[in-house]
Amino acid sequence: MPEVIFNGPAGRIEGRYQPAKKRGAPLAIILHPHPQFGGTMNNQIVYNLFYTFVNRGFSALRFNFRGVGRSQGQFDHGAGELSDAAAALDWMQALNPEAKSCWITGVSFGAWIGMQLLMRRPEIEGFLSIAAMANRYDFSFLAPCPSSGLFVHGSEDRVAPVKEVMAVIEKVKTQKGIQIEHAVVEGANHFFDGRVDQLMEQVGVYLDRKVGPEILKSEQEKA
Template sequence: MPEIIFNGPEGRLEGRYQRAKEDNAPIALILHPHPQFGGTMNDKITYEMYHMFARRGFAVMRFNFRGVGKSEGEYDQGQGELSDAATALDYLQSLNPAAPFAWVGGFSFGAYVGMQLLMRRPEIVGFISVSAAANLFDFSFLAPCPSSGVVLHGTGDKICPPELTRDVMAKTRTQKGRRIEFQTIEGADHFFSQHEEELMKAAAAYLDRRLEEPPEGHLFTD
């Protein structure tokens, strides 16, 4: 799990990168919760998603948004963090030029940034979004959503009731052949305290099912 430092839009960004055994392995980028509320790449759910993809043969990276840990810069209301994520994906692709497709995983604020990123990057063919807070962030940019993915939410989330996020995702248009699934974890709060294992089982089951299907979206091109 080597530490990496790469150039971001506002200075150096700190990350962790796990190489894949195969040169043509897919890639995954994992995005952490809100920087102003203690979110870092070492958040437990971010960490577990990182290893979930690594165990399935992905080349995977997680990193600290600007102003977090050793990453330079200051919090930028989500727009700068989206630029950080795009730069991180560029860097990950440069390390894996033969990768056929990409996934993005995000937790809370990271889910919001990740779903914006996939709107801009056709190589992202799947996503796993945890605690996507539809009452805190505007997801109207999903119009239509170009990739299939799953949104996982706790039924006991006091920060964002699951019904709000479910309704937003249900109303979101998708491109032909794409589907956004919504799943709840009974009794879990926004941070999945005491429910991390159930969360990761649901995430892994979705990922495994998708990996058995033909990949959607575009392959990387030079």
């Protein structure tokens, strides 16, 4: 898995990128938790999500927001981080001009950034929002939400309680033609301590149903 450095609005951005074997494969970008509370691209959930997409034939990228690791710049309370995510998608599209679609995935703070990017980029066809902090960040911009996706949260999340996330999901669900699904990992806290395997199982079931069989079949036929 190659280390990559690409240009962002605040300077260089550090990432890890795994290209797909198949030309025209979809793209996936995974956004990490809050930079000021230890969030990096090496977060265990981000790491596992990255390989979940790689194993399904996606070209996948995870990266450090500005001011994290070797990424230049300083924390910008979300606005700059959204620009970083947009620059990451631009960079991936330049490398993969035949890719027709993209999935965006975010964890905690990254979920908020990811959903904002979703609203701005019509090529994003699916999303995963893990432990979205609907109680701390405004998600009202998701009306209407342009793409279907999955919210996952822990039943014991005290940072972003399930009921707050459910209020957002129920509102978005009403939008015509959009399927918003949700899953709860029993016993999991905000960081899914000791429950990452259960989280990835929920994500895997959803992706297998949405994209997995088609991509995996094409890879098997190619082999």
